[in-house]
Amino acid sequence: MGDGSDGFDVVVLGAGSGGYACALRAAQLGLSVALVEKGKLGGTCLHVGCIPTKALLHAAEIADAARDSEQFGVNATLEGIDMGGVHKYKDGVVSRLYAGLTGLIKGRGITVVEGEGRLVGPRTVAVNGAEHTGRAVVLATGSYSRSLPGLDVDGSRVLTSEHALTLDHVPASAVVLGGGVIGCEFASVWRSFGAEVTIVEALPRLVPLEDEAVSTALQRAFRKRGITTHVGTPFESVEPTDDGVRVTVQGGTTLDAEVLLVAVGRGATTSDLGYEEQGIAMERGFVLTDERLRTNLDGVYAVGDIVPGLQLAHRGFAQGIFVAEELAGLSPAPLDETGVPRVTYCEPEVASVGLTEAVAKERFGEQDIVSLTYDLAGNGRSQILRTQGFVKLVRRKDGPVLGVHIVGARAGELIGEAQMIYNWEAHPEDVAPYVHAHPTQNEALGEAHLALAGKPLHAHS
Ligand code: FAD
Numbered sequence: 309m310g311d312g313s314d315g316f317d318v319v320v321l322g323a324g325s326g327g328y329a330c331a332l333r334a335a336q337l338g339l340s341v342a343l344v345e346k347g348k349l350g351g352t353c354l355h356v357g358c359i360p361t362k363a364l365l366h367a368a369e370i371a372d373a374a375r376d377s378e379q380f381g382v383n384a385t386l387e388g389i390d391m392g393g394v395h396k397y398k399d400g401v402v403s404r405l406y407a408g409l410t411g412l413i414k415g416r417g418i419t420v421v422e423g424e425g426r427l428v429g430p431r432t433v434a435v436n437g438a439e440h441t442g443r444a445v446v447l448a449t450g451s452y453s454r455s456l457p458g459l460d461v462d463g464s465r466v467l468t469s470e471h472a473l474t475l476d477h478v479p480a481s482a483v484v485l486g487g488g489v490i491g492c493e494f495a496s497v498w499r500s501f502g503a504e505v506t507i508v509e510a511l512p513r514l515v516p517l518e519d520e521a522v523s524t525a526l527q528r529a530f531r532k533r534g535i536t537t538h539v540g541t542p543f544e545s546v547e548p549t550d551d552g553v554r555v556t557v558q559g560g561t562t563l564d565a566e567v568l569l570v571a572v573g574r575g576a577t578t579s580d581l582g583y584e585e586q587g588i589a590m591e592r593g594f595v596l597t598d599e600r601l602r603t604n605l606d607g608v609y610a611v612g613d614i615v616p617g618l619q620l621a622h623r624g625f626a627q628g629i630f631v632a633e634e635l636a637g638l639s640p641a642p643l644d645e646t647g648v649p650r651v652t653y654c655e656p657e658v659a660s661v662g663l664t665e666a667v668a669k670e671r672f673g674e675q676d677i678v679s680l681t682y683d684l685a686g687n688g689r690s691q692i693l694r695t696q697g698f699v700k701l702v703r704r705k706d707g708p709v710l711g712v713h714i715v716g717a718r719a720g721e722l723i724g725e726a727q728m729i730y731n732w733e734a735h736p737e738d739v740a741p742y743v744h745a746h747p748t749q750n751e752a753l754g755e756a757h758l759a760l761a762g763k764p765l766h767a768h769s
Contacts, residue, residue: 319442324351326612327448329628368500427582486571496654662711688747
């Protein structure tokens with residue numbers, strides 16, 4: 309293996325979730341690594357994605373707890389939201405993690421190259437005039453907030469998630485364009501902070517990649533929270549008004565608000581980086597790979613959001629680790645994307661792994677699929693938390709659990725067990741004997757499996 313003086317074993321372009329995970333694992337396996345980053349180590353997830361949004365959502369939960377305290381016999385009042393204080397808390401979380409990650413990368417002996425990199429040869433990345441060559445190159449340049457034709461983001465009235473994360477006040481009202489994960493999370497935060505929120509989604513339902521029952525439950529829960537949703541409603545135009553924006557949707561309905569958040573998906577950061585010149589195969593800006601994450605160029609791999617599929621940090625981590633292990637000759641098993649857990653951290657939370665009921669039926673035939681929905685009303689902890697929702701299981705008749713779909717408080721914390729069940733191809737009968745602590749939200753997962761195995765406890769047959 310090279311020692312870095314005459315070229316590296318691996319040159320990683322981009323130090324977000326995918327890139328830095330690859331670098332850390334490769335270094336751990338004794339490979340020499342150059343990690344090229346033009347911004348901050350940690351990328352989108354740490355600085356403008358997962359971590360800061362979840363800090364905002366936690367602050368939102370505290371606001372809801374204060375507002376609803378009377379229900380629990382506690383006398384507290386929500387006097388207001390100090391966005392300066394919220395940002396201080398959020399930025400504190402980010403900077404502690406950033407310091408930790410920087411130390412970790414340094415401690416593993418990774419060469420961090422600061423600056424904008426460009427692929428100038430099949431295995432060479434140029435940064436500020438210097439060239440860094442690797443036995444392998446891993447492309448991990450991540451993603452950016454997309455907009456729609458004719459929709460100009462100005463950063464003050466028309467925002468992307470990056471702008472929304474640093475807004476210095478709570479908008480009185482907001483239209484959120486896009487009812488996917490990011491749109492639902494910001495809608496949830498702003499509503500908890502006291503804004504009037506309307507979601508506009510072109511597809512027929514919120515979180516459209518989730519099981520249909522989940523979308524229905526979320527939409528109902530949002531309605532109860534006072535979040536208005538217009539689904540099956542394509543956006544048409546936006547124009548400035550004296551105090552915000554006027555959004556026109558298909559059919560001519562107009563919606564006035566202080567801000568418009570554009571959350572219509574994320575494009576791959578791949579243009580003008582030398583990828584096309586080097587002949588990397590791409591589609592709609594995404595880098596195409598095989599299941600071993602190899603691009604069409606020998607020795608060039610791609611990980612994270614630039615690879616078509618779920619744009620999630622933990623998928624990026626897993627892909628980065630996979631490529632590092634592949635380069636070290638460990639022949640890891642390819643990642644099953646369906647087994648990657650998905651969480652939307654709004655209130656109530658949504659979490660899932662595996663197939664939706666509709667996809668399972670498509671794949672195996674309607675006759676071969678059984679589903680069961682365990683209502684959280686039967687779960688003690690959910691009653692205590694005053695949360696509503698369900699655990700829905702999809703299984704193959706007399707076969708393994710193919711999908712787990714959860715709505716309710718702390719659903720994101722339950723999906724860890726669910727992903728083991730899915731990925732280990734467990735049957736409900738395998739899971740049913742395992743004892744779940746009482747009273748926990750987790751117990752709902754156990755009860756759902758008991759019910760599907762034909763021995764329901766706190767559920768009607
Ligand atoms: P990125 O994290 O985008 O990193 C790419 C890096 O490459 C960046 O640091 C960039 O500066 C660098 N780079 C780009 N071009 C160059 C160049 N030419 N030279 C040098 N460096 C370059 N995922 C979850 O799993 N859970 C969540 O809760 C979650 N919440 C999210 C909330 C929001 C608002 C957003 C926007 C995203 C969220 N995500 C979440 C998605 C997650 O952030 C991404 O999936 C993840 O960051 C992708 O990692 P990546 O390594 O592919 O790219």
